[in-house]
Amino acid sequence: MKTQRHGAVFGLLAAGALLLTACGSDNNAPTGGTSATAGSTTAAAVKPECGGKPKLSAEGSSAQKNAVDSFVQAYKAACAGQDLAYNASGSGAGVKNFNAGQVDFAGSDSALNKDKGEVDAAATRCKSNPAWNLPLVFGPVAIGYKLDGVKDLVVNGDVTAKIFNGTIKKWNDAAIKALNSSATLPDKDIKVVYRSDEAGTTDNFQKYLKTASKGAWTQGDGKAFKGGVGEGKEKSAGVAQAVASVDGAVTYVELSFAQDNKLSIAKIDAGQGAVELSDTTVGKAIEGAKIKGEGNDLVLDLDSIYGTTASGAYPLVLATYEIVCSKGYDADTAKAVKAFLTVAATTGQDSLTAAGYAPLPKAFQDKVLTAIKAIA
Template sequence: MKIKRQGALISLMAAGALALTACGSDVNTPQGGATNGAAAPTGTSQVDCGGKKNLVAEGSSAQKGAMDVFSQEYQAACAGQQLAYTPSGSGAGVKQFTAKVSDIGGSDSPLKEGKETDDAATRCGGNPAWNLPLVFGPVAVAYKLDGADSVTLTPDAIAGIFSGQIKTWDDAKITAANGGKALSAKPITVIVRADESGTTDNFQQYLAAAAPSVWTKGAGKKFNGGVGQGAQGSSGVADTLSAADGTIGYVEWSFAQDKKLSMAKIDSGAGAVELTAESAGAAIKSAKTKGSGNDLVLDLKALYASKAAGSYPLMLATYEIVCSKGYDADTAKAVKAFLSVAATNAQSKLGDAGYVPLPQEFQDKLLTAIKAIA
């Protein structure tokens, strides 16, 4: 699948470059590079190929399309070497990494302090694991509602829907968000991830930051809202949403586009904001890193709580979880080669798949961490 971004991608990448300089899809098969022939602000890297021939990675389904690109570019740069990626969800990705089943874990949220970081350190021979954000993309609040060409929701309304407080599409809070225009009286059918998912964790973190008085369910990879019909993986959510009228759910932008789902505008207090390349790029300006050293954990709370005009606040960053030390020599060499390709050469190919290519400044931070893996 090739998702067209047209000229808007240029604005997104420029905004992303400013943001990250300041801060210091199971079926996606991307083709080509930046849209309209525009060169993405990404660099290239000299790759030291070799080591383990067949790397194994597992985790986030949100980054499946990006991992397909990374794998293709890795094989092109390092003949005879490859990486196999299983999009089993972020929860499984962390578990398989800590169990030494995979060489790299993929997760839509960083390792949590406590058991996850402890288990990862044990897996890495007593050394800390690092969270390296390689993929950025927006999360859509997608819906299917006959007769509704456009729906605007406030953070409070979204939190009310996903906690079961708002049950019908003509609820007064939804009507108010849409300028007094009442939508259908049809019941709302909430669709959520059934599996543990970093997308769920990010979505619930967003609700806690943007609608703290309404969302009191906390965060985490398991959906805590107490309502809804569960679906497996991002593709399962998108398929379920497209199958029945009156549904609403959260899913990565590329999956929503693939299924041609309608996506709600979000009004955080400065007017309704449609999910576009420009509005997603504007939101990235709020992203900051809070990890220490080469553990590049992002602090997304300010982004989620942002009320800035023209900014779409519901963004997701996908991490590759790796050992800082503790791999055998062959695995370390191959992991470093793959990540070097993914962080540089392959980034210019991500735009057509619904992701945000990394600017040069952030690539440099990633390369510093990748080179330090031992």
């Protein structure tokens, strides 16, 4: 993500994320006040125990690459002589290589999938101990498009699903017209561009379609795109650049990539009128987010966001995770992983707004720090 000019978009997203703190009991987001974000009393009080493995390795989500880069700089400043190399190969590759023991932890835009064997494979890699999904970054996903003469497009879950599974083939289809009565829609083919590499962004997008389309999306979810239509491009930058070069093209991509490539961004109508993607509307959408993981496995339940009908809420929200062993590391690796993650969850959060991400709200930060401390 190119960074500085996107910080304002996420300023209120962090404030909206604070509402996670009011979502429930033990298996929901932590209860508590809505006072401080990262860099607060907790961040000042928690210091990393530096040392251990001098250079960690991690791999995965390209969506969180700039956030991890910021974390690395903070880690090196806090722990002299320590470093981490991060390969933004995509969430699918990151999880596979973590499970194969080739990297110390993975970055992923979606939690480990039990049905696909990822949970069991991770437990094997962690020497018969569970892996934990620790969310460190929030951000929205845009439906980005290029269509000459149409800058204010509105879609809903049903129409979006039918575009991305090929049921709707033309921009002037009656279903699109019904949502855009004042627009002049061209008789032009819709050119879908999707992620060809396995990606948590794809998984989140397809889960949104499954929840929000009221049955129009039957292709399922997962890190591989299943719509059966369009042209695939690798990574977030690849799909955004492809759409920017072709009139009539559309994709799903993290907000900053859409902005960097000057794509138009569709509004979403979830039943209460068209909603523009903004800090405020994303903040409203994550009000209902809950944690469905058990104990220190902080897996978010995003169904209530994807299916929201709350007024003024933008429902396409992405959470990225660091996937780590709860136990099973050697002593040096465990020490360094804990130190890096401690920095990432505290002082490392300070630069995220400027980098186009949403820093952790304090109560959620406390939950993450509790999990990090328990790594052995």
